[in-house]
Amino acid sequence: MNILFTNAGRRSYLIEDALRLKRNYDNLGDIYVSDTSVMTASMWVSEDIKKIITPRVIDNPDKYLEILLNKSLKHNIDVIFPLMDFELPVLSENKGKFQKNGIKVIISDSKVIKSSLNKKRCYNVCNNNNIKTPKTWYEGEALDKSMMPFVMKKKRGSGSAGMRIINESDKIPNVVPDQYIVQKFIEGQEYGMDVLNTTNGEFLHCCVRRKALMRAGETDKAEVIYNDNFFEAGKKIGRAFGHKGNMDIDFIVDKDGNMKFIDFNPRFGGGYPFTKAAGFDYLRAMIENIQGNDVSFDRVGKKVAGAKGLKVFTYEK
Template identity: 45%
Template structure:
């Protein structure tokens, strides 16, 4: 079996987790792709094989063409995309990948749009009784405190918290405003199978953020949040992992704020709690249902720095 992580960038922990499975006895070759050979994920281990692709943004069709060709050349069996910008084009071409034998772990086009387009996401959540902070797409009737975001933003790009006065700028059609909810912030991974059925979820309390990504967190179990995860899973019917963010106010009310249909920066906390979603993907892709992810321990985790290198 040949497995490819696309736009792997700095997500070296996913590569290390995959290598651990090889050491456990799983028989597969590991590939990663990105736009430059000078990418950390390509230098985690000599067993990792690198593939160069063009940038996705503004070049979607060519990106997909090059990726399809690489999958044919390297006989890729399983493809796991890791970047928001590639998800819409890969979702639209999923059947082309499946036609050459690639199991592409990406949701359908509607699900991707319902997650990444914050206008569609807001409307979708209202229709499915998923509570979100009240959102505005014009300045009319908006009073602080509120949060300014980009409608198609990724990470914390364009994020601004406005406690009084007005946002530094607002571009209709690009930006949106969301009611500010004060409370604890949480993240959760929700794993679905290839047909969009719920498999497992793992929740974490965020203790620190850095550049829009979870930097410190504590994992724990909650029957109440598992029920909410199952509702979200059933509503979105996403494929693979979904990384979501939500807030809980003092009254115990939960407000969901982000839905990312891919592995995110919070996954290491899930993985180190004993919940191996990569193992599930590989087992499932092999046609086996033997491994069911299971929460084994609560952890408090702290991200650090690790350098990967090559000889000049």
């Protein structure tokens, strides 16, 4: 089984995990990493990594899809794990082209991807399933200025790009700008959650981390938390969305103890290393699941806290 991680960027921890699994599983073949340039950290985790260069998906989605499929066939790729938001809609709509060639793309159905990445659709799913979100205004809607401060973010944003807090009345737009949403700012503790579903979209497990520091839209310092209410919320989300594989989620607990969910990303995210450190090897679980094996986790794992470090990967030109 040859595995490809697409647009892996700085997610070297996933590639290191894949190499570790390869050493422990006789039927795992080569580990491939694709991105738009060889100057990509995850490509240089080990000399054993095989590299594939693709164009930027946002420049020409059709060309990206064509080249990715052709190179996957050339290198006998069996399984693809997409890791970037912008490629998810393209791959979810065209995963049948890969499946016809014996390539399994670990990605949710197109409807789930659209519902997750478009915040208006996402919050509609939440409202229909009693998953609490902050008060939200959508493009063209007038704001209730008495509810200031606000958070303004892109309707289809990735990470924290384009997000800003509005806390002065003269900076409040009369209506929400195109391609944006505005939310009531929730003061409280922010958490991240990984919700793992099987390849059939059935809930398997979730892990929650209390965020101590964010950097460039990703969790930098965190502590894994075990809380029955959080776990039940993760189970509800897994069943409501029916996604396949991992979903990276952000939520805030306000001063009254209410959970407010704000972001849903149907892929491995920046907080996953803390989930793995707590003893929940979701990548292994997905590989086992692909092979038709049942997987289970204990609800409670290790009590861990930690911070991401800095490691430089170099190569000779």
